[in-house]
Amino acid sequence: MSTPTETTGAGATRRAREEHSEKVWTVLELLRWTADYFASKGIETARLDAECLLAHVLSVDRLRLYLDFDKPVNEAERAAYRELVRRRGSERVPIAQITGVREFWSLPIRITPAVLSPRPESETLVAAALELLPDPEAPARVLEIGTGSGALALALASERPRLRITATDISPAALAVALGNAEGLGVAERIRFLPGDLFAPVQSERFDLIVSNPPYVAESQRGSLPPELAHEPAAALFGGADGLALLEPLVRAAREHLEAGGGLAVECAPPQADRVAGWCREAGFHSVTKRRDLAGRDRVVAARGGG
Ligand SMILES: C[S@@+](CC[C@H](N)C(=O)[O-])C[C@H]1O[C@@H](n2cnc3c(N)ncnc32)[C@H](O)[C@@H]1O
Structure with missing residues (x-):
């Protein structure tokens, strides 16, 4: 000093x-x-x-x-x-990038520069996803798109031993981190990790639940972001000019990959929530709800009615 x-x-x-x-x-x-x-x-x-x-x-x-x-x-x-x-x-390196670990859903998640550090507001997404699977004993197939460190998939696997989870990411380096985390937490045999863009890795497969926290920051905000974000992967943050470049195709295509009555839960920025909810209704989902994070901001849109 x-x-x-x-x-x-x-x-x-x-x-x-x-x-x-x-x-x-x-x-x-x-x-x-x-x-x-x-x-x-x-x-x-x-x-x-x-x-x-x-x-x-x-x-x-x-x-x-x-x-x-x-x-x-x-x-x-x-x-x-x-x-x-x-x-x-x-x-201005984020704490999790320095210590190499971040707690999420009370689980220790290993972090490298290849992955976004899971944020506390994403726990709202986990809670919404669990509500869409009301029977804790029922086996169910879950798809997570853009798993990053694996935090969401791992939280779901830790809560529900009977879930079979497919976790995808466009970044093979991120998937390697997620796999390491799954092995460390002893749930790797219940999670299938697949590389690829949006639904490409699962083609015509159907699931009981689709969950995703896609990149949703608008490129136009790049210059005004906290300096810490420069240390996180751009592919995990930015969703095109308006932040919606992945959210929209994801929501619009989700229903084709869901079993009848299946659920969808996606995270977004608070000002995006109404548009995301609108796409859900247009795609034929019902029971579309917005969930607030702990700071009281709309953060997650959940819906039912796949198939
Ligand atoms: C906001 S991070 C979410 C990471 C993790 N699920 C979480 O909530 O902490 C978004 C993730 O989506 C991945 N991704 C970006 N574009 C993608 C695409 N087109 N298809 C699949 N994954 C994508 C990124 O590599 C990144 O890991």
């Missing part, structure tokens, strides 16, 4: 360095310093991010830090931490 005194002249800089190298940094001091630094960079989750990175370096649970506030952090640990703080603060 640098200190402000380093900028006040050569002698002062040397003294500050000497003091600095002898200074004992405790967990709490490091967290406070880092949270201030992250906040100065405009990072909204400054304290949380500091805790995640320090917990990662010390190989402890984040809550453990609270019990160890007064514990000194040694130089080797601080050096490792410094590098992560630099990546977060200066390069």
Whole structure:
């Protein structure tokens, strides 16, 4: 960690360095310093991010830090931490890309630069999908389009042992991450991973449920997005000029790939929800509903009536 005194002249800089190298940094001091630094960079989750990175370096649970506030952090640990703080603060790398893991639906999901970190709002999609499969004991076939890290498929598989899931993605690199996650969670034998565009990998197959969180950010917003998104795969984020380039064909073609009465649940941006719901009705679905995320914004459109 640098200190402000380093900028006040050569002698002062040397003294500050000497003091600095002898200074004992405790967990709490490091967290406070880092949270201030992250906040100065405009990072909204400054304290949380500091805790995640320090917990990662010390190989402890984040809550453990609270019990160890007064514990000194040694130089080797601080050096490792410094590098992560630099990546977060200066390069704006998302926390999950730094630690390599993100919790989703209480599952640890491994993250690499090939996949989008699953977002908390996508848990609304999982909940909507589960409601479309009301009998937890019934076997059912599920298709997830654009599985990325596999987070949605894994959440569904963990909730419903009798589901048979097909998870697709245009990115083979993403599918490799998803497969690794499925193996790590012991559900790989229940998920079939297929590469390809939208419904191409499943051709004329039919399912009881189709679920998807496709890329839906408008290209026109590219310049105004948080810097963190530059570290996530563009193919996972952008859905053409207006963000609808995948959503629309996906919704319009979904019914042909559903068994009679099957369900559809898709995630979208809040301003897109009414249009997505409209396409569902036009395609012949009924019981079309919008679901809100935890922030109270329309985030998911669910519908019934495949076949
Ligand atoms: C928003 S991410 C969703 C990832 C994951 N399902 C989640 O919710 O965290 C969208 C995913 O769709 C994939 N994708 C993009 N275009 C696709 C296409 N034409 N067909 C299938 N998958 C596509 C991307 O590679 C990316 O993994």
